[in-house]
Amino acid sequence: MPDMVYPAKPRPGDRIAILSPSAGVPAVFPDVYELGLSRLRDEFGLVPVEFPTTRAAAATPRERARDITAAFADPTIAAVIASIGGDDQITVLRHLDDEVIRANPKPFFGFSDNTNLLNHLFHLGVVAFHGGAVMTSLARGGAMHPLSAGSLRAALFDSGWQELTASADHGDEPNDWADASLRGVPPRMWPVDGWRWEGARRVVEGPLWGGCLEILSWLLQAGFVAPPERFDGHVLVVETSEEMPAGAEVFRTLRNMGERGLLERFGAILVGRPMAWNFERRPTPEQKAVYRDEQADAVRRAVAAYAPAAVLVFDLDIGHTDPQLILPVGGDVRVDAVEQRISVRY
Template sequence: MTPLNYPAKPRPGDRVAVVSPSAGLPGLFPHVYELGLRRLREEFGLEPVEYPTTRVMGADPRDRARDLTAAFADPTITAVLATVGGDDLITVTPHLDDEVLRANPKPYFGYSDNTNVLNHLYRLGMVAYHGGSVLVHLGRPGKPHPLTFDSLRAALFTSGWYDLTPAEEWGDQPNDWRDPSTLAHEPVMFPGEGWRWQGPARVVQGRTWGGNLEILHWLMAADRVGAVSDHAGEVLIIETSEELPSATEVFRILRNMGERGLLAGLPAVLVGRAKAWEFDRPHTLDQRREWADAQRDAVTRALAAYNPDAVVVFDVDLGHTDPQLIIPYGGEIRVDAVERRISVRY
């Protein structure tokens, strides 16, 4: 098992990199992006620093890798935040300068396609942070979600243990970024129903690994996932994207992980609340509940075959739904199925 280290944290007033290693969507939606930058300054007291490809759609993967490497190399930069996800970061990480990254560890925040970077830093021995997007979370319409911002603030500035909190309300129906007027009101939200626990009543403590389930599948296909022994004893975190993979696809991905031997050694699994709405699939609330039930059933079926004794927690707000809790990637986590509490060490 590779030893992992927590990079030093930024302080209010510091300069932080704002990068788009996945997709340059800030160039298409500057009104959302500028709102996110303003909140980064006003709510967190941090000074964002852009790089040449931050607002460029379709930038060459080598240029995006050059920007990300430069952000780590700059001694005046104390953290790195991804603006958003995308679908081709798998072509960027091979161009990163690993010697520079190892020599200049910094907290990296991102999710979705950024699972590529999180896993890359993990393999370099660096704890990163699953969650946080300048567009999606800092640029949330209406006002910031308090759970998201409290978690992000703690992850940015503190190093102790932090108790995750089940959301009292949730949403998976974002406002349309193409219409700037939608920034004036919050997204549609629904009452929360708490986490759903499954498996034995025991306490599991270890470090985390995982991320977006579809990207994990790509990483396995590209042979960028470590040996089974590297992940033994870890807590798997998984979530699904706005592409809404079917329950069948979720089961098949987990089955493939099981056949590789990855699932058997994981004592606990945290499953993000399933996103079940997208602009081209505007499901009703009942349809979303059915979708989420099918996703939970798919995970349960796969784990029954490959790890029936795992502690499983469903509907944790760690993925593509609103709010989003920040999870240290490769960092410590405690999953207490006796008291039904989840704590992370930032």
């Protein structure tokens, strides 16, 4: 495996590619998409550049791969950001031109189904960024959450170490995009107590790997994850999506990683606060708490069996919930369980 390379950072005024490597949702909710683009322009000073499939409702995997390769090859493009996730990006990977991407590394931002590309870039030796899709945190009702905006700004433009801050509030009930009257209304938020630290009390520093747990499971099934020894000294991050996998499924995925000899390689395991609500399943706050506890127990069981010496941190503000901290996949992270601090190098 190659050494990891941090791509050069964009600067305000640079052109940034906006791609839809998974679902063509910008074609379905163009006003939400445009809101995210306007914030990239107005609040971050970047120039969004669309490619042929960015607003295409049904682009083929080969067509989407062509746009990804073209965005990396284009010398006028300084970074790449996904419009949103989906559920079939794994079919895009075999159509990518890896030599072009490896020769032209650029910062890539995305999460959820974009865990596929984050892992693919990791294999190519390119640090990429978990978080920051156009139609989610950037197009949040009312305004971007300050923590999301600050983290994205640091990941885009800064190169040094950044200490992460736990949020004082949390949301997992996004506004209904079909209701245009909610564009200026912030989503509902609840107060939270921050991160929960368990396991070993020590400092772990190393490269980060992971993403959406459901997508990691698919990648493992398809044979797209590096051999276990590649992850010696790494830190694992996992979070789950709005599909709300049951605790049993979370445990089985982590157990299978353990049986593969993978889970034991990680000195620290970071777990995102679970998404506990969707438009089809609308649990009460009490039911949400039960679901989150079941998922945390599932993680604890797997870690106790396969990585008992690991530092374990729950309820990070990452991935599918609001706000969203950006994490560098393949980049450096320091998990200090003594002082209970987490820092990343952007």
